[in-house]
Amino acid sequence: MTEQANQPNSYEAKDAASIVHPLTNLKEHLEKGPIIIRQGEGIWVTDIHGKKYIEGMSGLWCLSLGYGQERLVAAATKQLQTLPYYHLTNHKSHQPVIELAEKLLKIAPVPMSRIWFSNSGSEGNDSAARIVWYYWHNKKQPKRRKMISHLRAYHGNTIASASLSGMPYNHASFGLPLEGFLHVTPPHYYRYSKENENEEMFTSRLADELEAKILQEGSDTIAAFFAEPIMGAGGVIVPPDTYYDKIQSVLKKYDILLVADEVITAFGRTGNMFGTTTMKLVPDMIVCAKGLSSAYLPISALMINDRVFSAMATESNEIGVFGLTFTYSGHPVSAKVASETLDIYEEENIIDHVRQMEPFFLNGLNELSSHPLVGEVRGKGLLAGVEIVANKKTKKAFDPKLGVGKYCAERAEFHGLIIRAIGDTISFCPPLIITETEIALMISRFKKALDDTLVMTNKY
Numbered sequence: 001m002t003e004q005a006n007q008p009n010s011y012e013a014k015d016a017a018s019i020v021h022p023l024t025n026l027k028e029h030l031e032k033g034p035i036i037i038r039q040g041e042g043i044w045v046t047d048i049h050g051k052k053y054i055e056g057m058s059g060l061w062c063l064s065l066g067y068g069q070e071r072l073v074a075a076a077t078k079q080l081q082t083l084p085y086y087h088l089t090n091h092k093s094h095q096p097v098i099e100l101a102e103k104l105l106k107i108a109p110v111p112m113s114r115i116w117f118s119n120s121g122s123e124g125n126d127s128a129a130r131i132v133w134y135y136w137h138n139k140k141q142p143k144r145r146k147m148i149s150h151l152r153a154y155h156g157n158t159i160a161s162a163s164l165s166g167m168p169y170n171h172a173s174f175g176l177p178l179e180g181f182l183h184v185t186p187p188h189y190y191r192y193s194k195e196n197e198n199e200e201m202f203t204s205r206l207a208d209e210l211e212a213k214i215l216q217e218g219s220d221t222i223a224a225f226f227a228e229p230i231m232g233a234g235g236v237i238v239p240p241d242t243y244y245d246k247i248q249s250v251l252k253k254y255d256i257l258l259v260a261d262e263v264i265t266a267f268g269r270t271g272n273m274f275g276t277t278t279m280k281l282v283p284d285m286i287v288c289a290k291g292l293s294s295a296y297l298p299i300s301a302l303m304i305n306d307r308v309f310s311a312m313a314t315e316s317n318e319i320g321v322f323g324l325t326f327t328y329s330g331h332p333v334s335a336k337v338a339s340e341t342l343d344i345y346e347e348e349n350i351i352d353h354v355r356q357m358e359p360f361f362l363n364g365l366n367e368l369s370s371h372p373l374v375g376e377v378r379g380k381g382l383l384a385g386v387e388i389v390a391n392k393k394t395k396k397a398f399d400p401k402l403g404v405g406k407y408c409a410e411r412a413e414f415h416g417l418i419i420r421a422i423g424d425t426i427s428f429c430p431p432l433i434i435t436e437t438e439i440a441l442m443i444s445r446f447k448k449a450l451d452d453t454l455v456m457t458n459k460y
C-alpha cells in the first residue's frame with residue numbers, strides 16, 4: 001500500500017479488511033491493498049488519490065464505449081422510472097427486452113431463432129451447456145453429455161463454465177473440471193506448434209487430435225464443442241486462418257453442436273460485428289455479454305438457432321415447462337441500456353472506427369517486436385497480446401515464479417496504464433472509442449513498463 005493509503009481508516013485498509021477479490025492473491029492483497037478507482041471519462045480512469053490511468057483493458061474486456069456515455073445513463077434512468085423490474089417467466093414480458101431481442105436477431109452473424117437472456121457470460125455459457133443437454137435429450141440421444149473446449153479457454157466461472165474453461169487456476173483446489181468436460185490443444189501456433197511444422201500442418205494436426213478424442217470417447221457421447229473465435233483470457237490467441245474450417249468439418253462429421261463464446265469478441269472488437277464473422281464460424285449458439293451493454297449494466301444474451309430452439313420447444317412441451325430460469329433474465333433496465341448500446345454502435349459506425357484504429361494499434365505493438373523481451377505480438381481489431389519471453393530465439397519462457405508479466409503490469413500502472421498480465425502475456429483490449437493519439441500514448445507507456453521489466457529480468 002502507498003504510505004498515504006496505509007492509514008487504518010483509509011479506503012485501502014477498509015477494503016483489505018472487508019472484501020474477497022477475484023483473480024487476486026488474497027494473502028498478498030492484505031499487504032498490498034487495492035488501487036481504488038473513483039471515476040472515469042472516455043478511456044481514462046482516476047483513482048481516489050487523483051492519479052489518472054489509461055484503461056487499456058476496458059475494465060475486464062467489457063467497457064467498449066468507455067466512460068461518460070450520457071445516452072446510456074439517460075436510457076437507464078428513464079427505464080428505472082418507468083419499469084425498474086419485470087421478469088420473463090410464465091408468459092410475461094416487457095418492451096425493452098423484446099426490442100433488444102429483435103435487434104440481436106437482426107444483427108446475428110448467422111441465422112438465429114431466439115435469444116435467451118441472463119446476467120453474465122458465465123451464466124450464458126452455463127445456460128448453453130444446459131440447453132445442449134436438453135437438446136440431446138429431445139433427440140433421444142441422452143448419452144451425449146460430454147463437452148469439448150480448448151486448454152487455456154476461458155468460458156466463465158459457474159461450475160459448468162469453469163469446467164469448460166481450460167485455465168488451470170479455475171480448476172486447482174476446486175475439484176474441477178466436472179467429469180465429461182474435455183480439453184484439446186489451443187490453436188496457438190507460436191506456443192504449440194512442433195519443430196518444422198507450418199501453420200497448415202499445425203491446424204491439420206489439431207483437427208486430427210480433435211477427431212481422435214471424439215473417437216476415443218465415443219462420438220455418440222459428445223454433445224458440443226465450445227470455442228472463443230479468438231481466445232481472450234487465455235492470452236489473446238488468434239487461431240490460424242485454416243483452423244476453424246478444419247475443426248468445423250470434424251464437428252459436422254459427428255453431428256456435434258458448436259457454441260461460439262463471443263463474450264469478448266462480439267460487437268466490433270475484432271473489426272466485424274461478431275468474431276464469428278472474423279473467424280468464419282457457423283455456430284448453433286452464440287454467447288454474448290460484456291460489450292452488449294458496454295458493461296454499464298450486467299446482461300448476457302445467448303443466441304439460439306432454429307435447430308436447437310425447435311427441440312427446446314418440443315421438449316418443454318413434453319415436460320410442461322422449460323425449467324431454466326433466472327430472476328433477472330432480461331432485466332428491463334439492462335435490456336434498455338443494451339439496446340441503446342447497440343444503437344450507438346450502429347449510429348457511430350463503431351466497426352469502421354475499429355478498422356481505422358486497428359493498423360495504428362497492431363503496428364504500434366508490432367514495432368515492439370524488436371524489444372529484447374518480446375517473443376510474439378498477436379491480435380485482431382482492438383484486441384492484442386504481447387508475449388514476454390526469456391529467449392526470443394528459443395521462445396523459452398521465464399520461470400513463472402519470477403512473476404515477470406505481473407511485474408510488467410505493475411510498472412505499466414506506475415506509468416499510468418492499466419493492462420492485464422496473463423502469465424507473461426500482456427493483454428490489451430482498449431475501449432473501442434480510443435483515438436490514434438491515445439493509442440500512441442498507451443503504447444509509449446507500455447514501452448516504459450517493458451523497459452523497466454528488462455532491467456528487472458537482467459538480474460536473472
Ligand SMILES: Cc1ncc(COP(=O)(O)O)c(C=O)c1O
Nearest residue numbers: 120121122154155156232263264
Ligand atoms: C470468453 C469469455 N467467456 C465468458 C466469460 C465470463 O463472463 P462473466 O465474467 O461475465 O461471467 C468471460 C469473461 O471474461 C470471457 O472472456
